Every structure is written in structure tokens, then in C-alpha cells.
Amino acid sequence: MKFSTSIDIPFSDYKISHMNRILLFGSCFSENIGHKLCKSKFQVDINPFGILYNPLSVSAVIKRMIQNQPFVADELVFRDGLWHSFMHHGAFSHVDRDCCLEVINSRYTRAVESLNQMDILFVTFGTSFVYRLNSDGQVVGNCHKFPDSTFSRYRLSVQSIVDEWSDVLSELTSKNKDLKIVFTVSPIRHLKDGAHNNQLSKATLHLAIDELVEKFVENIYYFPAFEIVMDELRDYRYYATDMTHLSDVAIDYIWERFSETFFDEDTTNIIRQWNDIYRSLNHRPLNNLSDQFKRFQLQVLQKLEQFKNLYPFIECENEYRDLQNRIN
Numbered sequence: 513m514k515f516s517t518s519i520d521i522p523f524s525d526y527k528i529s530h531m532n533r534i535l536l537f538g539s540c541f542s543e544n545i546g547h548k549l550c551k552s553k554f555q556v557d558i559n560p561f562g563i564l565y566n567p568l569s570v571s572a573v574i575k576r577m578i579q580n581q582p583f584v585a586d587e588l589v590f591r592d593g594l595w596h597s598f599m600h601h602g603a604f605s606h607v608d609r610d611c612c613l614e615v616i617n618s619r620y621t622r623a624v625e626s627l628n629q630m631d632i633l634f635v636t637f638g639t640s641f642v643y644r645l646n647s648d649g650q651v652v653g654n655c656h657k658f659p660d661s662t663f664s665r666y667r668l669s670v671q672s673i674v675d676e677w678s679d680v681l682s683e684l685t686s687k688n689k690d691l692k693i694v695f696t697v698s699p700i701r702h703l704k705d706g707a708h709n710n711q712l713s714k715a716t717l718h719l720a721i722d723e724l725v726e727k728f729v730e731n732i733y734y735f736p737a738f739e740i741v742m743d744e745l746r747d748y749r750y751y752a753t754d755m756t757h758l759s760d761v762a763i764d765y766i767w768e769r770f771s772e773t774f775f776d777e778d779t780t781n782i783i784r785q786w787n788d789i790y791r792s793l794n795h796r797p798l799n800n801l802s803d804q805f806k807r808f809q810l811q812v813l814q815k816l817e818q819f820k821n822l823y824p825f826i827e828c829e830n831e832y833r834d835l836q837n838r839i840n
Contacts, residue, residue, distance in 0.1 A: 541699065634696075
């Protein structure tokens with residue numbers, strides 16, 4: 513007897529390998545998948561502007577990266593003792609304006625490099641509600657606790673998302689015709705919008721992505737993370753204590769389905785080998801000075817060296833050097 517509805521996910525025509533460069537944007541769901549990819553030794557750049565939730569904020573930062581236009585001090589705003597950027601998450605905010613700008617532009621420079629080299633763009637939309645500055649009409653990525661009167665709030669239409677992202681995707685694919693884009697809709701509910709408005713918001717995102725997939729059929733793939741949570745994991749035990757975000761078990765399960773969809777046997781084998789090494793690297797014995805543990809570390813070092821030689825395109829020099837220092 514089955515106690516869940518299984519989501520049928522077609523195998524992707526293209527596969528993600530450790531040779532690919534991956535850039536991820538969007539809500540905290542992109543963070544979850546991004547960290548899983550990073551832990552598995554893929555070449556990833558995760559949310560260089562911090563977590564962003566709505567389609568226009570994500571498109572705005574990608575356009576900014578295409579233009580290669582660093583930020584200037586006049587673009588920063590001051591609130592509650594901190595300097596902020598309306599295009600960035602609060603993680604970039606700082607008490608000192610120069611430091612804030614330096615962190616933003618340092619990360620921006622690396623992001624532009626990632627954009628120019630990427631093979632796969634991973635985008636997660638969280639909500640179709642946006643906040644637009646009344647002063648200049650800019651859609652903000654984060655309100656930074658400015659008064660409500662600073663913004664106008666509204667829900668994007670399907671067509672406005674399609675039009676905006678058609679421009680972005682056309683520009684990206686004209687530069688790189690082989691670029692692949694994976695879209696997802698975050699399964700995390702925005703209950704501050706209200707239950708009904710959350711449903712309308714998510715439906716808007718689904719409809720917009722569906723039109724984009726049809727329009728850019730050679731480049732875009734939709735991964736049904738939202739459907740997996742809503743149907744396969746239809747139980748509150750798969751949620752964190754706030755009953756909105758996902759538990760580690762749910763994230764692990766979605767990663768498993770993601771892996772089945774996008775990884776071939778060789779990539780899966782590399783991940784399996786690395787996970788075995790990673791567990792060994794993080795093993796902490798009761799007595800780290802014992803001869804037994806030293807022999808264990810030497811065995812791990814040998815495995816790590818073999819892994820490096822087998823897969824020179826995977827960066828693990830830091831782990832190798834750290835383990836050598838520990839042994840010596």
C-alpha cells in the first residue's frame with residue numbers, strides 16, 4: 513500500500529557534471545540545493561546578491577551583471593544604524609558605508625566572472641509579490657525594515673514575468689547558445705501574504721515558467737520541487753519548527769530526486785567516493801593522538817590523493833593540505 517503520491521519526473525536530456533559551472537539565484541531553496549552541490553564538489557556560485565524572492569529582483573541583478581556595472585556609494589541607503597543596498601540581502605549590510613560597498617563589489621566581481629563562465633543557471637522563484645520604491649520605481653530585493661509608506665506592493669502578472677525573463681534569457685542564450693537554465697518554484701509558503709494570496713502567487717510563477725519553457729524549449733528545464741513537497745511530502749513532519757520552511761529530511765529527499773534527474777552514473781559515483789572521503793575527514797576520535805588514528809589519517813590521505821589524480825578537474829587541494837598539516 514502506498515501512502516504518498518509519487519511525482520513522475522522525466523529524466524533531463526542534459527546532465528550536470530563536475531565539469532560544469534553552475535550559478536544559482538533565488539529564494540532560500542536555491543541556497544539549499546546550492547549547498548548540496550557545493551558539498552558534493554560541484555563548481556557553484558550561490559546567490560551572489562543574497563537570497564532574492566521575486567522574479568524582477570533576480571532579473572535585475574542578472575542584467576546588472578551582464579552590464580558589468582559595479583555599485584557606487586550613492587546607491588546605498590541608511591537605516592537603523594546600517595548601510596544597505598536595495599538590490600542585496602541584509603547579509604551585505606554594514607555599519608560602515610565603505611565596508612558595505614567593498615563587500616558588495618568584491619562579491620559582485622566574482623559573480624560577473626561566474627556569469628561569463630557558467631554552463632547552467634539555476635533559478636528559484638519564491639513569490640510574485642514585489643515591493644516597488646515610491647521614489648524611483650525600483651523593485652527592491654529587500655525592504656530592510658523601511659516604513660511601508662516607502663513602497664508600493666503588488667502582485668506581478670504572468671505576462672510581465674514572461675516579458676521580463678524573455679529579454680533576460682534571450683540575451684544570455686545569444687551569448688551562450690548551449691546555456692541550460694533550470695527553473696523551480698519554491699515550496700516554502702509566504703503565509704504573510706495570506707493562504708489564498710500565497711496560492712495565487714505560486715500559480716502566477718508556475719504559469720510564467722511554463723510559458724518560458726515553451727518559448728525556450730532547447731535551453732530550459734523545469735524541476736518540480738514545489739510538487740514534490742506538496743504531494744510526495746504531504747506531512748508536517750517534513751517541515752521545520754516554523755511549519756513553513758523545510759526540514760533537513762525533506763531537503764535530503766528533494767536532493768535525491770534532483771540527483772536522479774540530472775546526474776549520470778559517473779557523476780553519482782564521484783559523489784559517492786567524495787562523500788566517503790568527506791565523512792572520514794570529519795571523523796573525530798576520542799583520542800586524536802593515538803597511533804591507530806594516525807594510521808587512519810594516512811589511509812584517508814592516500815584516498816584523497818587517488819581522488820585528486822582521478823578527477824583533476826575537482827578542487828580539493830584545501831582538504832588535502834589541511835589533512836597533511838594535521839598529520840604532520
